[in-house]
Amino acid sequence: MTDQPSLGGPPPQSSVDPQVPHPARIYDYLLGGKDHYTADRAAAEETIRRAPQVRESARANRAWMRRAVRYLAGRGVRQFLDIGTGIPTSPNLHEVAQEASPDCRVVYADNDPVVLAHARALLSSTPQGRTAYVQADVRRPDEILTAPELWSTLDRDRPVALMLSAILHFVRDEEDPGGIVAALRDALPPGSYLALSHTTNDIQPERAANAAAVYGERRAAALMVPRPLDRVTAFFDGFDVVEPGVVQLPRWHPDGPVPPRLLDEVWLYGGVGRLHDG
Template sequence: MSDDTTPWRLPRGNEIETQSPQGIDTSVAHPARMYDYYLDGKNNFAVDRAAADRILDAAPEARLVVQAGRQFLRRAVRFAAERGMTQFLDIGTGLPTEGSVHEVAQAIRPETRVAYVDNDPVVLAHARALMPGDPRGRVTYTQADAREPDKVIGAADVGEVVDFDLPVVVVLAMLLHFIRDEEDPAGIVARLREAMAPGSMLIVSHVTYRSEELKHLAEEVYERTNSPVVPRTREEIAALLDGFDLVDPGLVRIPLWRPEPDAPLLSEEDLDNIVVFGAVGIRT
């Protein structure tokens, strides 16, 4: 058994198609499994690959976009952990993958506690099949909806690992573009901010778009899933971050947010194709 200073690791080599996923509808594409497919993962079904391939046919760079999103998340989590943060609330976490929040943070601070939250029972069913329980009780998985932030904040499993009287890192990675304007994404972020102690951090990444044609295609494809997508402009994304002081370099295309020193240089075309903005903000 691992000792208390060893970060909890995800199992490797899982393939959900070799399992018998009870209660999971494999006839409808799911954004979390599409995301896994973009990452060259194995936790997806034929229907997910077919939907994702429609996006890839029109925008082959979509796989690059998703990979850049994961890299941004890891850099942002590392940034927070290196500055002493030891509790994280990851809302809309999606399927567990290598390099998840707890892996990155616990590699720096093994005492780190992480509450994963997702509203979709499909995601939770996969997560429970793919992840063993954390024997130290420092990682929990909770079913709750970001559209109901009070229920997220008050969830019993979240409260087991997150103390809102202390600084916490709230992660909204690739989530807010799945919340329609009428569902008040700004109000959701504001309610989370109210619950966060001073010194807390917010990690956000959000899809934008480079053409109306691709925007409409994304909306059409994801409309057939349970999570229609709403790409937003940089200005619209910035408005969601009201009340947070953004750390340098602010809200930027995600490859430009504190890149690793040895990161390969992207061409202007590749940078233009990575249609995601990201930022880390501090609650003052």
Template sequence: MANDKPFLPWSETPEPTSLKIDTSVPHPARVYDYWLGGKDNFEADRKVAEATHAASPGVVQGAKDNRAFLGRAVRFLAEQGIRQFLDIGTGIPTQGNTHEVAQGVTPESKIVYVDNDPIVMVHARALLRGTPEGKTTYVEADLRDPESILTHPDVLTTLDFDEPIAIVIVGTLMFIKDDEDPFSIVKQYTDAVTAGSYLAISHVTADFEPEAVGASAKAYNTGPTFFTPRTGAEIARFFDGFELVEPGMVAVFDWHPDDDPFRDTRLAGAYGAVGRKL
């Protein structure tokens, strides 16, 4: 991973925005990619990732647990009959992407991926190919600007807001500062969807392991990007107007868990929950 030129698999000439990459500033999606064993990261990302791992060795397994939660949540939603997904904060593609899971259950599912990292969008457009029956769209935009996403032509031609939509925001909201009012931001998305829609969120917390998560946050937050662990009560606010499905808000690896004999040894560093709009 020493090469600072990650593989960029463009199948066509990249859009101009896809070339505006500041390699000197770590980006959460690329740090996450490094923890998952990916190669699409730069020195600045690796420094933050390694420092955080040194301070809290459980962070790498936590990243894997978070990714596994995404897959289980999307599969659950598809099995409930949801055919539309708005995945915000997509991250660099790896195994078990939202469209693969959803369209594996129902091939006609429609997915919109949103991320603000040009590298993510380059990879998404090149690699995330959906089924012929469904539709997969990619929008380069920032979670903190809901209007730009909710009114984007590609979003509006892919998703029908008169029908239920699953809003998926996994491993992203902790990077929104308190003074940016993440609760108001999420409410703009949830207000835009009809009753019967779903919201799936995972979010870092120090509720379970305050020392380990505190050390992780301290190490990560030495750079220009940082994350904010939040309590269960704070994270529950994102689900105002929604009814949590069983088992409620729990550690990510305890949400509809697959058989895993080592689950009890995991570092519980994040909550996961899915709610249905009333």
């Protein structure tokens, strides 16, 4: 394999360092994608060596995202802000949302130039709906909230589903992940929702720590910080969490019976909350 990923769409507007692993490209590799460099593949393979469950966790996170979007669309949500988009893996969020309701509007945000190179795929939409892309970092929520593409695509007077799927575990404690969520929350219109998933160290702490350490050892663009259930639940401050609460991803509105092995292999919690009224 070469160090040139197969990219579509317009060229990135900022440089990519192929020697620095990036979480979006590592995730793409774990999902069986093709858009990654040697450094990303090496980091992913080392993570798999230390914790073979990471591939199952990645697949479970994508499946949870699809279920969460369908759930929200079923409750009348027609606007989505997906931060930490990652490289498109079909069906992507807008495809799921617009299958449920063709008039859904989606804004994607990510800081990886490789994701920007896929903007054309991300910006595809049904005629009734709209999509847009913002190149910005979750650590700087003001850049997202003031991006002209955001509120020219979404209606400030209608509910928005804020999607933080497997992104906050790449924000260190000193970067104030709770404050980031609060800043995004406070910009949401009434009736909005938060859908969030996050890696945990509750299930197999030693293996989780060893897997997360790869991001530091490989000098990745972001470190991974697994968190326990109470820390993940705290991100829902200001939201009423819907049933079944913040749970392991396979337990959240499953499409069928949950194989017991998944509860050992999926190291992520997730949940959905509705913004407090008033």
